[in-house]
Amino acid sequence: MTAVNSSPSRRARGRALITRLCVGLSAGVMVASLACKPKEPAAPPVDPAAEAAAKAQADKEAAAKDRADKAAAKRAELAALPPLPGVEAPKAVDFPKPIVSSLDNGLEVIVLEDHEMPVVDISLVVKAGNIYAPAEHSKLAALTANLLEEGTKKLKKEDLDTKIDATGGSKSVSAGDELVVLGADVLARDADLGMKLLAAEAMEPTFPEESFKKIKDLMIQEVESQKSSPFGLALQMGEHVIFGDKSPYGRPFPSDAEINALTRDQVVAFYDRHYHPGNAMLVIAGDITADKAAKLAKKHFGKWKAGEAIAPPSGDKQTAPDKTVVHLIDRSASAQATIAVVVPAPKIGEAGYLDGKILQATLGGGLSGRLNQVLREQLGLTYGVGAFNSYGYEGGMFFAGGSTKTKSAGEFTEALLELLKEPAEKGIPADELGRIQSKLSGQFALEVEGVGVMASKTITQRTYGLAPDFWERYRVDIEAATPEQLKASSQALWGGPVQIIAIGRASKLKDALSAFGEVRVYDTSLKPQG
Amino acid sequence: MRRLAPLALAGIFALSGISGVAALPSTASAAADLSIPIEKFTLENGLTVVLSEDHSAPIVSVYITYKVGSAQEVEGRTGFAHLFEHMMFNGSKNIPEGAFGYYVDNTGGSLNGNTEPDRTNYFETVPSNYLEGMLYLEASRMDSLILTEESLGNEKDVVKEEVRQQQENQPFAKTILLDWPAAAFSSWAYNHSIYGSMEDLTNAPAQAFIDFFDRFYTPNNAVLSICGDIDPAKTKALVEKYFGPLKKGPELQHSFPEEAAQTAAVYTEVKDPLAPVPLSLVSFDIPPPREKDRDALELLATILTDGASARLPKRLVDDEKLAATVMMQAGFPIPTYGPGQLATLLVASKDTKLADLRAAYWDELEKVKKKGISAAELKRAKAKLYKLYVEGLSKTLYKAAQLATYESFYGGAEKLNGDYKRFDKITAGDLKRVANTYLTQERSVTFDIVPGADAPGIPGGAE
Missing domain, CATH: 3.30.830.10 (Metalloenzyme, LuxS/M16 peptidase-like)
Incomplete structure (x- = not known):
């Protein structure tokens, strides 16, 4: 029992337990009745400010739980839908070969x-x-x-x-x-x-x-x-x-x-x-x-004079801050706040890159993506929220964000962070993963229309030195991802500090966003202010 | 592969294909054979259906145009047409809220919708083995959209965020989407905001939306086009299976608003705190699409701005370096199928005053009015329009969209094939005449949008 645990945090945990028990949220009535009758003289008067803060924190946690429960219930409802009628076997797709x-x-x-x-x-x-x-x-x-x-x-x-x-x-x-x-x-x-x-x-x-x-x-x-x-x-x-x-x-x-x-x-x-x-x-x-x-x-x-390939510059990439920082860009005429969360991510061809694609589709993939399901459909906080991963020779970046009215920036950011961190904490259920895998596979097949997409994939393969069969294997490799692998990749992305970017009226946003980390303010040329 | 052999089936306008590159004649007007098969039928409930078979990829696009837009709204009830573009994804019989997007996303396909003054469009592109599922989903929401205070309330919040994001928080957008149509169009039907008044949306009860749906979201007020890897006979049976049982709606008389002739130039300068550069929007009243003068004006806009060698970019961007960009287009930024607007966007180059840029622009228009245009310019513009026609047939979604437009507003889907040839009839004389008739100061509306706030210390960004 937590109540008799002798760890250093025993007192705090014990109090939380007593609170829960006293309001009847536990079956441990006997313990509760004992615990609620202190033998010692009455406890010192409670600090009203601390009490208000505790209540605010409890409300916040309850709201977060409510959001998560509703989102999970909606996901379960959608997952239980019958299949669409008349779905035929998928047809073979002939991609043009370079x-x-x-x-x-x-x-x-x-x-x-x-x-x-x-x-x-x-x-x-x-x-x-x-x-x-x-x-x-x-x-x-x-x-x-x-x-x-x-x-x-x-x-x-x-x-x-x-x-x-x-x-x-x-x-x-x-x-x-x-x-x-x-x-x-x-x-x-x-x-x-x-x-x-x-x-x-x-x-x-x-x-x-x-x-x-x-x-x-x-x-x-x-x-x-x-x-x-x-x-x-x-x-x-x-x-x-x-x-x-x-x-x-x-x-x-x-x-x-x-x-x-x-x-x-x-x-x-x-x-x-x-x-x-x-x-x-x-x-x-x-x-x-x-x-x-x-x-x-x-x-x-044919008459172009020959010359050797030039190697990419070896950049001096720095690591992102080792704590969560809010980078607030003061755009004083903004009519709303734009909020994004970014983290370093694998670049194309590296281990974990395809997991990033799956997470992008899970979180940001269209109306049914987790981000839109909660932030748009459930909470009505945004017109749309999306996610993508970009990459270059020096690595990649996972970006997720959208816009919301200034006064809901805090609520939006909090819900966005919860949604991003959820796969790292709880993983992605196997049935949802399977759905996303088949979606990505279908999406790839649709790209056969028009030769431009294949041309650009060929350019990507050669620019980044990807395996010659990278695109041929793409669908197989996506299908091979497992829930365990996804959870590990999610933890690598969002298990540590993240970088929050906010654009809007700094004076109206600074306080609300300070709850998430140190706030650094910049002008629209990205020069630090004050 | 697209079918190349000529077909002679009744109702199918299938002509020869385009496989052989070398076979294409060297003049645009002779390259008449690029066309697509088109089959058309109407259900008993009045739903018009257009099919176009194309097996080049295992993909199908399903596109529905409802002939209702912001022009059908009434005062005090604005924003309805656009709110429906949201509500249509929010649940119907057997399709709970969120399921429409879920089903389509799971195929790997894409979906969207858009709202204009005269119509609202919905479309999906998916692997062709999901065709039946898309018809099931579209028929369900045409039949039984769920409209409750709760679902409407959430979507009204989303629309308010959309307005903030797309209209209030982007450079130039508020002027172009709100102030310009109010000045350029005289009829209330066309000059009120497509987003509508947020107050109207907030005040409207669910019953008002239910009435709107029952009146306009009916089979006889819609055109369904399906393009891609389909078997026409099987597709026809599926359309009948899912859409056939739907009840016919009220008979609607479609007409376009009348626009009063403008007799004096309108000029407004707007300060936009979000604008990065000065921009001038100059527009003119023009006739509806496909009238002969409208075609001539569209051809003239192509001559004047399409390509770096066209008159306006060459003079304004390259020679005199007054502009960063010039664009001229009919039906932009608000497409209408009744009387329309021809708009020019002039983005000033660094350190150029908009007045100087506009003066050079008007000078070039005057040259056209006095001296006309050259044969080479006319030929080039026709080549550009032919290339545009080819691009318009290059994807299933483009084709499906055009077929729905042609069927809804241009006198029949079958007119799409070879339609670029209508520009062949236009002569240099026509171009000079329409320039003199329509591109006049008296018919013009000008907005100069310059960076800055209206008054010092009062930033924009009211929420």
Whole structure:
């Protein structure tokens, strides 16, 4: 019996037991009657403040229990539903197989044939994304990429644009963390032209001086836009606290001055180092034969001067704070609060990554995910709450969050934390796990529509050096996960401290969020305040 | 694989396929053969059903359009159409609250809905072996949606959060979704908020929602389109099995609101504390979709803004560097099937004043009005519209959505095939004429949205 335990916390536990017994919540009536009649003189008067705090704590615990009970009851109700009528055996899914070859200069050419529609997507993928830029020039990679479209040796920007537009197609360039993608989306009959234009941009850019101000101004505005978006801020802050500002994944927003200081010489040097066949791959997907695609690749990219692959920078990743911290971004005109919880997570290909996918689907997967079931459907606290795991060369991040009215930020955060920690404490029942596994398997099968998703999976496999059969095994590996394994992975994610990110009116949120940990306030440039 | 052989079955508009790339002729207007099979029938209760078979992947999209939107609401009872877009996922006979999403999520598929002034749409894309289940779910909620004070109360809270998140807490959104329609449309039906008044929602009793449901959520007020890996005969039988027993609703007369002709320019400057950059929204009253002048205006918008070589991006972004982005689109941001709006979004480049940007924009419109456009510009825009047509047929959900739209508002689903050719009839003269008729100062509504608060010390963000 706890009451006769001699551990140091005996008194506290004994009192809790007595309280429970005295209000009749236990069958131990005899013990209760004894315990409620102290032999000693009456206990000292109770501190009203302490009593109020105890009551508040008890109310909070009761509310949490009520939430959890209702959520469990709803899950049980849904699990007991009859199957949908008329479900037939699933049909086999034929994923297009990538056909890989290489040009003499080392450029890898990957073709995914899909003759359903008369269109071809061409992507020249170069490992020249933002992580390759030096910390003090964090936008150098993006500036270089954006300038590729501004003119080539033989074609001015105007000519490049006129030629692609005349076909009805379009082209684009984008710079992500790891990769720059030059893309052309054209009718199949225009594949030759699409590839010609991409080759010119990749191989013979002129980086015209008169385009620098335009592109820099656009990049400055892009940073401002990201700062104006609650989600954009949450994501940037998440990576900042998980990876640290010494990692290329955790850099703060660049200043206008930093962007404006970039020079043409720096761009040319960055281009010379990173843009060559050994550091790139050409992915051609759609209504084209592998043979024809290979011939066009050779025709347009065959003369690109060879060069070696560049290894990713070895970043100086710091560990996230060893305690739970609330990172509060003061966005004074906010009409609600945006709350996210982030933790470090395995990156793709590492042990535990697929468990993260299963947990993402369990918690954040659509309307039936645990987070929406409680925070939206049961409590009406949010329009929607989601979860995802992102990753880079240096690791991954599990992100879960949503928005709620400012005055319910505390309640929202508390319920969100409970939901995230629940699988670590109680595990995921086998029947729920089975349902999530078959859902993920079905989701994967749906991605066969349109060749674009398979093209991007192929790029991911090669960028992160995943096993050649990673995607072929994906569904089998997802199905193989066990409840024990999931519980261990959940404990690894949420068993320790977490990082809470809040965006909104700091003056209205600070007190409510201080219950969860130390509150650090930042401005929307993520600079610490006060 | 999509069926390539021509079909000649009654009611099926199946033409030749598109497998051979090289076989495609080199001009857009000659590339007429890209089309999809379309079969159509109506149940006794008035439900119109459109089927399109496509076995390229084991996937099916089920899409229902109900011809009710915010324009059918009455004053004092706003926000109903949009609240239904939420309530329809909240339980019906044999489908308890939460079960709709649970069933669809478990297939690995996706679902959603959206609300417009003239209609509300619901759709799912799932592995094709779940087709019958989707019809069961859709028929159940069309037949017997649960509307109680309790379930409505929770969903009203969710909608209030949605309004805060999507309208109040995003840059530009409040002006674009609330202030702009109020100024651009003259009819109450089109100019009140699709989200509606939160006060109206709070005050409305459950019975008001039940009446709305009984009136508008009926088989004869809906179009069901099913596209993907289906057997048309089997699918028809399944549709009859699940939707056939549903009771016909009241006969509704569908009409679109009339819009008064605008005779003087409207200009408003708004300060938006959330805005990261200055943005100008310039819109014009235009005719309903598919009227000849509307088609000409849509073609003109494509000429002016689609692609970096188009007139406005070339001049405003590249040559004069006044704009960061330019976009011009009919039916944006609020799509209507009656009289509509052609809106231009002009995002100023860094350090540019919106007045200077707008002056250059108007100057370019004046050039079109005086000198017209070139043959090369016309050809390019038609190529863009053909590419758009091809993309619109590339996924089951896109096809299902378009078939529902064509059947509901464009005179029949079968008109989708080859529809891009309607732009071939438009001449350079038409474009000059519509520019002069519609793109005038008198018909324009302009909102300049500039970063900042209305008065110092008074931040936005009222909750």
